[in-house]
Amino acid sequence: MLNKNGVPSLEEIKSRFPSEEFLNKPKAITECYENIPCNPCSTSCPFDAIYIGEDINTPPVVDFEKCTGCGVCVYNCPGLAIFTVQKKEDCLVFKIPYELVPYPEKGEIVNAINRNGDIIGECEIEKVSITNRQDRTALLQVKVAQELLYEFITVRRKL
Numbered sequence: 001m002l003n004k005n006g007v008p009s010l011e012e013i014k015s016r017f018p019s020e021e022f023l024n025k026p027k028a029i030t031e032c033y034e035n036i037p038c039n040p041c042s043t044s045c046p047f048d049a050i051y052i053g054e055d056i057n058t059p060p061v062v063d064f065e066k067c068t069g070c071g072v073c074v075y076n077c078p079g080l081a082i083f084t085v086q087k088k089e090d091c092l093v094f095k096i097p098y099e100l101v102p103y104p105e106k107g108e109i110v111n112a113i114n115r116n117g118d119i120i121g122e123c124e125i126e127k128v129s130i131t132n133r134q135d136r137t138a139l140l141q142v143k144v145a146q147e148l149l150y151e152f153i154t155v156r157r158k159l
């Protein structure tokens with residue numbers, strides 16, 4: 001539970017996701033549960049798809065109708081608390097923030113990690129994006145097994 005060990009419950013995780021029909025296209029998921037004074041996700045979104053409102057302490061809310069899954073908020077969040085996810089026919093495609101160097105490489109098979117830090121399987125790095133405007137936060141596009149929708153959160157290299 002979030003208020004005991006910092007790990008959100010399945011119910012809390014699901015509360016951040018849209019209904020599954022939205023996930024045919026990539027959508028941003030904000031795992032930002034606390035009332036903290038922060039808003040770069042909202043101010044950086046080119047599509048005005050993240051709402052915080054007048055009180056900067058309010059947790060962000062994504063408008064899934066507006067979100068294109070572009071990933072700009074993912075690398076602008078200082079808390080690494082946002083990812084995007086899309087459901088494909090045979091897999092999930094996540095875009096996650098990643099700051100450990102050396103970055104993984106395209107095609108690399110890495111461990112899939114859950115919110116407790118446990119290994120829950122393997123996944124494949126499909127793309128690694130890093131540009132100057134990302135300030136060293138890479139965006140990893142990762143192919144993940146469908147059953148890990150609410151479990152997968154990051155990757156750990158096998159090296």
Ligand code: SF4
Nearest residue numbers: 045067068070071073
């Ligand atoms: S993924 Fe792009 S469109 Fe969606 S909320 Fe983030 S910045 Fe906005």
Ligand code: SF4
Nearest residue numbers: 032038040041077079
């Ligand atoms: S930028 Fe990240 S930490 Fe800050 S409010 Fe948005 S989701 Fe939360």
